[in-house]
Amino acid sequence: MQINRNLKIKTLLALLILALIIQLANPSALASLSQNRLDLTFTVSMDKPHTHYYHVNLEIVGQTSEYLDLKLPNWTPGYYRIMDYARHVINFRAKEAGGRSLAWLKIAKNVWRIRTGRAKNISIDYDVYAFNVSVAESFLDDRRAFIVPASLFMYPEGYLQNPVKLKIIPNDLLPQIFCGLDEIPGENNTFYASDFDILYDCPIYVGLPEVISFEVLGVPHRIVAEDLGQIPRHKIIEDFKKIIETSVGIIGELPYRHYTFILLDGGGGGLEHLNSMAAYMNASGLQTPGGYKNWLAFIAHEYFHHYNVKRIRPQVLGPFDYDRENYTRMLWVSEGITVYYEYLILKRAGLLTEEEFLDRLSRTIASYENIPGSKVQSATESSFDTWIRFFARNEETTNISISYYDKGAILGLLLDLKIRHETQNKKSLDDVLRVLYEKYYKKLKRGWTDEEFRSECEAIAGCSLAEIFDEYAATVKEIDYPKYVAYAGLEIDTSWHELPGVDLGLTTQTQEGNLFIGSVLRGSPAQEAGLSARDEILAIDGKRVNPRNFDWILTAYKPGQKARFLISRRNRIQEIEVTFAARKERTFRLKPAPHPGQLEATIFRDWLSQK
Numbered sequence: 001m002q003i004n005r006n007l008k009i010k011t012l013l014a015l016l017i018l019a020l021i022i023q024l025a026n027p028s029a030l031a032s033l034s035q036n037r038l039d040l041t042f043t044v045s046m047d048k049p050h051t052h053y054y055h056v057n058l059e060i061v062g063q064t065s066e067y068l069d070l071k072l073p074n075w076t077p078g079y080y081r082i083m084d085y086a087r088h089v090i091n092f093r094a095k096e097a098g099g100r101s102l103a104w105l106k107i108a109k110n111v112w113r114i115r116t117g118r119a120k121n122i123s124i125d126y127d128v129y130a131f132n133v134s135v136a137e138s139f140l141d142d143r144r145a146f147i148v149p150a151s152l153f154m155y156p157e158g159y160l161q162n163p164v165k166l167k168i169i170p171n172d173l174l175p176q177i178f179c180g181l182d183e184i185p186g187e188n189n190t191f192y193a194s195d196f197d198i199l200y201d202c203p204i205y206v207g208l209p210e211v212i213s214f215e216v217l218g219v220p221h222r223i224v225a226e227d228l229g230q231i232p233r234h235k236i237i238e239d240f241k242k243i244i245e246t247s248v249g250i251i252g253e254l255p256y257r258h259y260t261f262i263l264l265d266g267g268g269g270g271l272e273h274l275n276s277m278a279a280y281m282n283a284s285g286l287q288t289p290g291g292y293k294n295w296l297a298f299i300a301h302e303y304f305h306h307y308n309v310k311r312i313r314p315q316v317l318g319p320f321d322y323d324r325e326n327y328t329r330m331l332w333v334s335e336g337i338t339v340y341y342e343y344l345i346l347k348r349a350g351l352l353t354e355e356e357f358l359d360r361l362s363r364t365i366a367s368y369e370n371i372p373g374s375k376v377q378s379a380t381e382s383s384f385d386t387w388i389r390f391f392a393r394n395e396e397t398t399n400i401s402i403s404y405y406d407k408g409a410i411l412g413l414l415l416d417l418k419i420r421h422e423t424q425n426k427k428s429l430d431d432v433l434r435v436l437y438e439k440y441y442k443k444l445k446r447g448w449t450d451e452e453f454r455s456e457c458e459a460i461a462g463c464s465l466a467e468i469f470d471e472y473a474a475t476v477k478e479i480d481y482p483k484y485v486a487y488a489g490l491e492i493d494t495s496w497h498e499l500p501g502v503d504l505g506l507t508t509q510t511q512e513g514n515l516f517i518g519s520v521l522r523g524s525p526a527q528e529a530g531l532s533a534r535d536e537i538l539a540i541d542g543k544r545v546n547p548r549n550f551d552w553i554l555t556a557y558k559p560g561q562k563a564r565f566l567i568s569r570r571n572r573i574q575e576i577e578v579t580f581a582a583r584k585e586r587t588f589r590l591k592p593a594p595h596p597g598q599l600e601a602t603i604f605r606d607w608l609s610q611k
């Protein structure tokens, strides 16, 4: 009897829960979602930083609907990868003002549906685990709180345009807060974002960093750094100022009221924002002049992005859809042309010599041309597929993919020199960027379409740019470098040079002291012979091979000679005969032609100097 009675209650309860689930999961229940403005206040605390959990509270005032969906973005702009930030969320709770708990149900991996019962004021709490070293992921320990807002702050569905208040509670270990958001006057540690796009665009640093402040054109800039090593601070300020001033010289104005460089120690990668950047670095790498210049190039790249990609942008890159991939065929413009300007800015700022500038261009061309992927994937395809290819590198990547950073920089060079040539050096790619900035960002307040980007380039060039757009950007057609670089009075070495030694066309890797093939280039002697990635190389012509003697053993052979490779492939031993080829490379070295024409000499001079 007791059992029966219990069963009945359980059945009744189960039916009630089922009804609730059906109601919560029914999308039409949200049809009446009103678009009134909400008061949204986030409070973030980090009381036990060594556990790596942030606590987030969200107070919602003024909501009127029966159900409310809270969503956490699945990615963060600038980092074109589905991150699934929701995987780090635990302890989700919802209650109304009186303290009564509200029922909720997850209806998608990143969506929490709350049955509000039209409660006007709602309080949400949850914890977020944060312990990954990446510019696209939040991190927390007792010396650093680095918040990637898209990974921490949920937005009510339909309210991305709603203003947001953010209160951060520091503690003794993590006392100072830095970010690109404006602080609300009179309210301690409290910041304001005009909408969620702005909130998600402002990474937050809390800790005890070194802070270096300076002004450019009357606008405050600050470097918030964990470890800048031994580089004299006045030199860093001087060089950063040169980068900023040169960038402003290209576009014409500084569009922000303050800028924050967040420089994190011990990692790689950087992410651009409207008035800040977050960049990992290693101070030990700045000790050599080359290392320091590479770092400045990296800073110039992330910095120039506040124009190119944040403000001068393809239409799909803002406002964003945070649920899914935002596809564009134009990352070769947003990333590649930024690489091209990173070189130009450093040269025009006097931070690279003419030779170093040309060398960077040559190396970019060589890095693109010397991989089999350049015969397979176009710049537009590479841009579009970045979501599934860029972070999914494997042994086949160089055979099937290119870098839109490299190819885009090359296309930027071609566009710039072609425009200068066609306009008798009156116009350049700088003019294209300025027009895009003035017309689309400032006047129309939107991004441009692929067609608009091309037509603005052609309007400024005064001619068709079909070869660059239809062939070099959209296909893998071989680029006529000599024709384009001649516009600036340059010559380029596209010939093959034979190098000492023999070529196999493979990379190796060591696993537990044994030598394995890491990758095999398409069409290489290794592939022709039948070798494959993941083969373990045991012996060559009867000589036992290990990771230390492999290169030395190869020095005994000449191009055209054969050798018997004893390999283990998935635990089967077999012998494969390989014919060595000659080692060859193309350097694409750029150098000034001995007798440039007058126009070409003028183009070269103006191209490399700040107007």
Ligand SMILES: [Zn+2]
Pocket (backbone or CB within 6 Å): 301, 302, 305, 335, 338
């Ligand atoms: Zn970039």
